[in-house]
Amino acid sequence: MKFADLHLHTQFSDGTFTPEELVLHAQKNGLACLALTDHDTVEGCARAAAAATAVRMEFIAGTELTAEHADTEVHILGYFLDTQNQLLLDTLAKFQAVRQNRIHEMVAALNRQGVPLQAEAVFALANCKSPGRPHVARALVKEKLIGSLDEAFERFLKKGRPAWVPKTKMSALESVELIHQAGGLAVIAHPGLNRSDNIIPALVAAGMDGIECFHTKHSTVMAERYLELAEQHHLLVTGGSDCHGYSKARPLIGTVRLPYSHVEKLHAARDLRNAARGKQK
Numbered sequence: 115m116k117f118a119d120l121h122l123h124t125q126f127s128d129g130t131f132t133p134e135e136l137v138l139h140a141q142k143n144g145l146a147c148l149a150l151t152d153h154d155t156v157e158g159c160a161r162a163a164a165a166a167t168a169v170r171m172e173f174i175a176g177t178e179l180t181a182e183h184a185d186t187e188v189h190i191l192g193y194f195l196d197t198q199n200q201l202l203l204d205t206l207a208k209f210q211a212v213r214q215n216r217i218h219e220m221v222a223a224l225n226r227q228g229v230p231l232q233a234e235a236v237f238a239l240a241n242c243k244s245p246g247r248p249h250v251a252r253a254l255v256k257e258k259l260i261g262s263l264d265e266a267f268e269r270f271l272k273k274g275r276p277a278w279v280p281k282t283k284m285s286a287l288e289s290v291e292l293i294h295q296a297g298g299l300a301v302i303a304h305p306g307l308n309r310s311d312n313i314i315p316a317l318v319a320a321g322m323d324g325i326e327c328f329h330t331k332h333s334t335v336m337a338e339r340y341l342e343l344a345e346q347h348h349l350l351v352t353g354g355s356d357c358h359g360y361s362k363a364r365p366l367i368g369t370v371r372l373p374y375s376h377v378e379k380l381h382a383a384r385d386l387r388n389a390a391r392g393k394q395k
C-alpha cells in the first residue's frame with residue numbers, strides 16, 4: 115500500500131528541516147507522496163519539488179494559512195498551488211509583513227519584562243519570510259535568556275502571557291477563494307485542535323474542499339467524527355503529521371500515514387475544479 119503525509123513544515127516557517135532533509139525523511143519513512151504546508155508561505159516548495167523529483171516521490175505544493183472566522187482561529191491548508199500565482203504571492207507577502215512586525219512587538223514586550231532579547235537575533239535565527247513565536251522561543255533559549263522552549267511559551271508567548279501579541283489574520287472564507295484562484299484545493303487543518311467545528315458549515319458554503327481528519331493531535335474518536343462530517347458534507351479527507359522537525363521533541367513525520375487512495379481523490383477534485391475554472395474564463 116502507498117501512503118502520504120500532507121502536513122509538513124520546514125525552515126521556511128517554524129520547522130527545523132530544510133526541504134531536502136524533509137524529502138529524505140519522507141523517503142526513509144516509506145512515503146510515496148508528501149505535501150509541504152509551511153505557515154503563510156510557499157517559499158520552500160520549489161526546493162522540495164526538486165528534491166522529491168530526484169527521488170521519484172510525488173510532491174504537492176501547499177501552504178497552511180493562518181485565518182479566522184467568527185473570532186475563531188482556523189488554519190486552512192492549500193494543496194496543488196500554483197506557487198507563481200501573483201495574487202497568492204501578494205497576499206502571502208502582506209501576512210508575512212504582519213508576522214515580521216509582530217516579532218518586533220513581541221521583542222519590545224519582552225524587553226519591557228526585563229528580558230534583553232534583540233529582534234535581530236530572532237530574524238537571524240528564523241532566516242525566512244514567515245517568522246513566528248517558535249522562532250522567538252528558540253532565540254530566547256539560544257541567547258540563554260530562558261531554560262526551554264516550553265518555558266518560553268508558558269511564561270511569555272502563550273495567549274494571555276505578557277509577550278503574546280495577536281496576529282492580524284486572513285478571513286477564512288477569503289482564504290478559500292485565494293487558494294482556488296491559485297489552482298488549489300482548500301482543506302480545514304486539525305479542526306479538533308482549533309475547536310473550529312462550528313465554522314465548518316460556513317467554510318463548506320464558501321467552497322472548502324476537504325477536512326484534515328487524520329492529525330497527530332486528533333484522537334481516533336476525533337478522526338472518526340471528522341470522517342463522518344466529511345461524508346455528510348461531501349468533502350475530501352486528508353491527513354498529515356504536522357511535523358516541525360526537531361523544533362518540538364522528535365520529528366513526527368511517518369506517524370500519520372494517509373492511504374494514497376485519498377490523494378487520488380484529491381487529484382480528481384483538483385482536475386474537476388480547474389476544468390470548471392477554465393470554462394468560466
Ligand code: AMP
Nearest residue numbers: 128153245246247248263264267272358
Ligand atoms: P504563531 O503562528 O507565530 O502564533 O506560532 C504558532 C506556532 O507556535 C504553532 O504552529 C506551533 O508550531 C507553535 N506553538 C504554539 N503554541 C505552542 C506551545 N505552547 N509550545 C510550543 N510551541 C507552540
Ligand code: FE
Nearest residue numbers: 123128153358
Ligand atoms: Fe507551526
Ligand code: FE
Nearest residue numbers: 178189303304
Ligand atoms: Fe496548524
Ligand code: ZN
Nearest residue numbers: 121123178356
Ligand atoms: Zn502545521
